[in-house]
Amino acid sequence: MTRVLWQKEFRQHWPWFILLGLMIWVMVVFTSFVFNAQGTGAGVFTGIGFGLWLMMPVAGLILSHLLVYSEYQVKTQLFLEGLPLPRWRMLAVKLWLALFLSLIYAAGGVMIGWGFSAGTEPVTPRFLGILLASACGWSGFVFGFFFAMGFLGRFRGVIFLIIAVTLVVIMTTTSIPLGEFP
Numbered sequence: 001m002t003r004v005l006w007q008k009e010f011r012q013h014w015p016w017f018i019l020l021g022l023m024i025w026v027m028v029v030f031t032s033f034v035f036n037a038q039g040t041g042a043g044v045f046t047g048i049g050f051g052l053w054l055m056m057p058v059a060g061l062i063l064s065h066l067l068v069y070s071e072y073q074v075k076t077q078l079f080l081e082g083l084p085l086p087r088w089r090m091l092a093v094k095l096w097l098a099l100f101l102s103l104i105y106a107a108g109g110v111m112i113g114w115g116f117s118a119g120t121e122p123v124t125p126r127f128l129g130i131l132l133a134s135a136c137g138w139s140g141f142v143f144g145f146f147f148a149m150g151f152l153g154r155f156r157g158v159i160f161l162i163i164a165v166t167l168v169v170i171m172t173t174t175s176i177p178l179g180e181f182p
Helices: 002-038 044-073 076-082 087-116 125-173
Strands: none
Touching (some): 002 087, 044 125, 076 087, 087 125
């Protein structure tokens, strides 16, 4: 039955999954070219990091809206809850799908950057593994956060605003260097 739930999600949202991947990878290519054209010595991988840092929250927000919020909005969640399955299994399928897609998007972005850096920057397998682990960790965190926020429905805007204001207050009133944390 889990396989059927995976197929349902892919059949329902496959154009969005492809569009999100292309959007992320195009932004990674664009930022890589921009960082190389600036001549600051930042290199391709700084552009890739900036592209993933910029686009993963956008993709996470869209994906959580598709997988969680839209199910409740169009009332298909009621049908899914009527199936002879525990609710946790349906949520686990959606969460694993979101994490799986986030890993594909992040790993694809790093591999595209690795292709751009061929011959210009020395890349060892260990360095590539560190980049992949870092990008996949960031994307997994972002997609997991937005997946959890998708359950808040219309209250998520208020929660986002509270988080943003709290971070601004912490950055302006304390000496905690939030910009130096990963």
